[in-house]
Amino acid sequence: GNSVTQMEGPVTLSEEAFLTINCTYTATGYPSLFWYVQYPGEGLQLLLKATKADDKGSNKGFEATYRKETTSFHLEKGSVQVSDSAVYFCALSPPGGSEKLVFGKGTKLTVNP
């Protein structure tokens, strides 16, 4: 079946540190891959996405590259800010046309000043 595994954290970093949150997936065929972010008390917001192998999604300084050979979609940011503190979810949309999302368990990031 389809599944997503991401490092669960929590992750605590100092401002301007480098961030990596690992995400690997299992799927038949070629899914679309997403990173969603959930700020405290809010719903999920799409952060970035990639729909085919070797695509790089980027937004707000965050990047992730769709790696078919390693079935990975790791999230990176070169210099985190306190405002990046949130829970980050890796997700996939199975191939075949449905948009239902399969989520990882989420990684809580805290950035200290």
Next chain:
Amino acid sequence: DSGVTQTPKHLITATGQRVTLRCSPRSGDLSVYWYQQSLDQGLQFLIQYYNGEERAKGNILERFSAQQFPDLHSELNLSSLELGDSALYFCASSVTGTGNTEAFFGQGTRLTVV
């Protein structure tokens, strides 16, 4: 603001009761999804409706049901509630029900069963 409205924001009810959660999608979005977020299970897809018709079903219990009305708002009905049903329930909407269009999430309804 995602444009997806969920009511109520919080709900506290007793075991055995029935509740209805409501979702208004973004203007123009035809597809509505329901997700359950709990500490032990994470985010689980429950059900999807597209333009009034059920499109996909996930890990939705038989005690739960949903529908999408002609004005495209959706309701999730939870009955015979158990303590384990306590969770955050999210609604999301998107323009289409296929492809890779972005899903926009509401702020959720926090259900507490006591």
